Amino acid sequence: RGAAVLGAALLVLAGGYFFKYSVDHQLISPAMRVVLGVAVGIGCLVGSETWLRSRHALLANSLGGTGVAILYLAFWAALARYQLISTTVAALLMILVTAAACVLCVYRRSLVLALFALAGGFATPIMLSTGSDRPIALFSYLLLLDVALLVVARQRGWTVLTALSLLASAFYQGYWILTLMGPDRLLLGMGIALAFAALFVFGPREPQGPATAAPLWTIRIAGMFLPFLFALYFGARAELTPHWYETGAFTLLLVAGALWVGWRQGAVGLGAGAACAALGVQGAWLLTHRLAAGSSWEVVGFLILLGMLTQAAAELQRWRPVAPTGEADPAVAVALLGGLIVSSLSAASAGDGVPWPWLACSAALGALGLRAGSFAGRAWLELAAPAGVSLG
Secondary structure: OHHHHHHHHHHHHHHHHHHHHHHHOOOOOHHHHHHHHHHHHHHHHHHHOOHHHHHOHHHHHHHHHHHHHHHHHHHHHHHHHOOOOOHHHHHHHHHHHHHHHHHHHHHHOOHHHHHHHHHHHHHHHHHOOOOOOOHHHHHHHHHHHHHHHHHHHHHHOOHHHHHHHHHHHHHHHHHHHHHOOOHHHHHHHHHHHHHHHHHHHHOOOOOOOOOOHHHHHHHHHHHHHHHHHHHHHHHHOOOOOOOOHHHHHHHHHHHHHHHHHHHHHOOOOHHHHHHHHHHHHHHHHHHHOOOOHHHHHHHHHHHHHHHHHHHHHHHHHHHOOOOOOOOOOOHHHHHHHHHHHHHHHHHHHOOOOOOHHHHHHHHHHHHHHHHHHOOOOOOOHHHHHHHHHHHO
8 A cells, every 4th residue: 555655646746747847848738738637637537436436435535526626727727827718618617517526525425525616616706806896796606606515515414514605605795895895886785795694594404413403503693693794894884884774774684584583493592682783783883973863863763673673573472482491582672772772872972952863762662662571571671661761
C-alpha cells in the first residue's frame, strides 16, 4: 500500500510538471488545456463509479469529488482565463456539474460529493463574476441551488449540508445588502431576505431521531432570526429608510412567521423573542430618525399592529394549544408592555408636540392588555396595562 501511495503521488507530481512545462513552452493550446481538464474531470467521475467503488468506497468518493472540482476549474478557465466560451455557457455547464454531483451523492450516499457540489455551486457566482450587479439573477440561482441541496439533505439526513447552505446564502445576502443595495432597491432586499428565511424555516424536514433534532431546529431558528439582523441594519441607516412603514411591515411579517412556527411546533418563547427583536429594530430606527407628525403615526401604527398580531396568536393558542406543557407564549405580554414603554419614550422625545398618536397608542395597547389579562396566568396584565397607559 505504501508503494502504491508513493507511486500515485509521484505520478500526480510528474503529470503536474509535464503540464506546466507544456504550457510554459506553448506545446498545448488554451483550447487543448480546457479539453484535457474536462477529460480528466470526467475520467475521475467515471473511474470513481467503476470497480474502485466496490473495493475502496472512501477513495472512490474522494476521486469523484476531485473530478467535480476539476470540471469547475476547467469551465472557469475556459471563460475567465482564455475567453473560449460565454458567461451563459459557462454558467449552464457549472449548473450541469452541480446537478450531476447532487444526483451522484444521493445515489451513492456520498457526503463528500455533496460537499464538493455545495462548494462548487456557491463558488460559481464568484468565479463567473463580471463586476455587474444583477441581484435577481444571482439570488434566483442561489435559491434554486439551496432547494436542490435541501432536497439532498432531506433524502440522506445530512444536517451539515443544510447548515452550510444557510451560511453560504447568508454570506451572499449580507454582502449584497451591506455593499451594493441602495434605497431604490430596499424592497428587493427585503423580498430576498424573506424568500431565503421561508426556505430555511419551512424547507428542512423534521428528523426522526433525537441525534439531529437539536441541530436542525437550531438551523431553523437561525434562518428565522437572520432577517431581523438585516432589518436592524435597514432601521439604523437613515438614508435607506426615511420612513418607518417599509421596515415596519417587513418586521411584522417576520414576527408573524415566528408566531406561526412557534404555534405549530409548540415552541414557547419563540414569538416573544421575535417581538423583542421587532421592538429592537424599531428602537434602532427611532435613534437615527427625527420624529414628525406623519412618522409618529407610523411608529404608533406599528406598535398597535404588533400588539394585535401577538394577541391574535394568543387567541389561537388558547383555542388550540399545542405546547406539550400547556404553557402560553409570552409574546403578547412582551409586545404590549414593550410597546407602551417605546411609545412613552418616543412621545417624550418627539418634537412636534402632537399628543394624539401617543394617546391613541396607549389606549389601544391598554385595551389589548385588559383582554390579554383575562387569560389564565395573565391576570397581572390587568394591573400592568393601566399602569402603562398612565405612564403614557
